[in-house]
Amino acid sequence: MTEGISQPDQPETLEGGSKDLFSKFDDIIQMREGLLASGIEDPFNLVMEKVLSPTRAICNGRDTILLGTYNYMGMTFDPDVIDAGKQALADFGTGTTGSRVLNGTYQGHRECEEALKEFYAMDHAMVFSTGYLANLGIISTIAGKGDYIILDIDSHASIWDGCAMGNAEVVPFKHNDVEAMEKRLRRLPEDAGKLVILEGVYSMLGDVAPLKEMVAVAKKYGAMVLVDEAHSMGFIGENGRGVVEDAGVIDDVDFIIGTFSKSVGTVGGFCVSNHPKFEILRLVCRPYVFTASLPPSVVATAETSIRKLMHGHNKRAHLWENSKRLHKGLTQMGFELGTKEPQSAIVAVIMPDLEKGAMMWEALLKEGLYVNLARPPATPANMTLLRCSLCAEHSDEEVGTILGMFERAGKATGILGQTSDQSEGS
Known part of the structure; x- marks a missing residue:
């Protein structure tokens, strides 16, 4: 049992008859304690x-292959990116201690936004x-x-929270139903006023939205379109x-939202747009106005990474090969996957x-393999998933090793039949 957490059989009221504000978490507490027990x-x-490296870490004293980090393009250890962060840290210090509309806009923030505008060929960019x-x-x-x-019912929590905060x-x-x-x-x-919100890739199953059809329908009814392209x-x-x-x-969508914590390899978020009135958002968007800006070292790494991603054709091709190989190998073993064909760098088991x-x-x-364990309510249809996020830096050998690990673990847990012998990399 975890110390300091109320047990389900304890009273749900406090002294004076007040409701325990933590009682709404009792089901999750029970779930967690059941697993640990x-x-x-x-x-x-x-x-x-x-x-x-982007693909390996020491976890519990063991050399572990990372297959659940969203480090899709493997930029976290890129030498140019690291050098840019070190230089900014030396030149500008550890933080801005202010919001973007006060003292929190440094040269690096502007340069990062310029890199985003160039990357997307858009007129405007805001970094969060x-x-x-x-x-x-x-x-x-x-x-x-x-x-x-x-919006799509499977939209990310940040999208739902944005909806609630705006009171629309x-x-x-x-x-994905057009x-x-x-x-x-x-x-x-x-x-x-109508805003359609979609995601390019949905993070749980790794499936892709039919954006061509959906954007056409949204424009037919006069709606603006926002697409989250985080994954x-x-x-x-x-x-x-x-x-x-x-x-x-x-060129038909009004706003593209993204993050630096996936392919860019650092932390932060952004929005790019061609809307002519976009810049007013810097004065009226509360999570931009009332939040401290990113440290100079972080925006320097982001800007450098974004500019390198513009020339990442070979990395993209290798990542696609990794995704196809892992998807095919797991399917042949008998695992049930979230998509029939590989659609992204996410393979959900x-x-x-x-x-x-x-x-x-x-x-x-x-x-020696780390993946994400995803559970309800974050997952669609109350599914439990092992979510694999491939990286462009995973070698052919590592992908083969990963497949062997999945087969052995699947047999050991009884999830795979003991007679499966079709796997790649076994």
Whole structure:
């Protein structure tokens, strides 16, 4: 048992009869304590004692292959990126101690925004302190009371939180269903403000949105379109601009949201746009105005990484090969995956339940492989997933090793049949 956490059989009221504000978490407390009581290592509290490269770290004293870090393009150890951060740290110090609208805009912030505008060929770019704040800020600022937000039911938590903060009317539709989206739009008042929010790649299953069809429908009903490209920037599209580029709709969307914590390899968020009034957001967007700006060393690494991603064709090609190989190998073993074909750098392996998923996660960790254990309510349809995030720096040998680890762990936990002999890399 974890010390300091109330047990489910304890009273849910405090002295004086007040409701225990933590009682709403009792189900999650029970779930966590049930896993720990079974002897499984806490899958939500892994410590990396030393990071060796974009694909390996020391976890619990063991050399571990990293397959759950979102470090898609492997930029975290790029020598040019590291040197840029060191130089900015020496030249500008450790932090700005202020927001962007006060003393928090340094030369590096402007240079990072210029790199984003060049990368996307857009007129405007705003850098936020995290990708979460980018969604929270842009969505809550442009869609408010009396407006409508039409969004995919499987949208990221930061998108839902941006909707709640802005107090717009939220109209969800079935995941990736173009017809369902159009039905919702058709019912809305013609003269109302409407914002359609989509994601290029959905982070749980790694599936891609049919943006070409969806953007066309949104424009048909006069809606603005915001696309979150957090999990496709740098990788998908000829120039790495995401699914909007790959689908040929980049000039038709109004806002693209992204993050630095995936392919860029650092931390931060951004929005790019061609909207002529976009710059006013710097004065009215609360999560931008009232948050300290990113440290100079962070924006320097981001700017350098973004400019290098413009020339990342070979890395993109290798990452696609890694994704295809892992997807094919796991399918041949008999694992159930989140997509029938590889659609992104995310390969989601569907587990029978949380207990089996945690057992499989631990078995893989003991093999020397780290993946994400994703559980409800973050996952669609109450699924438990082992979410694999491939990296352009994973070698062919590492992918083969990963497949062997999955087969051994799958057999050891009973998730795979003992007669499976079709795997690659075994």
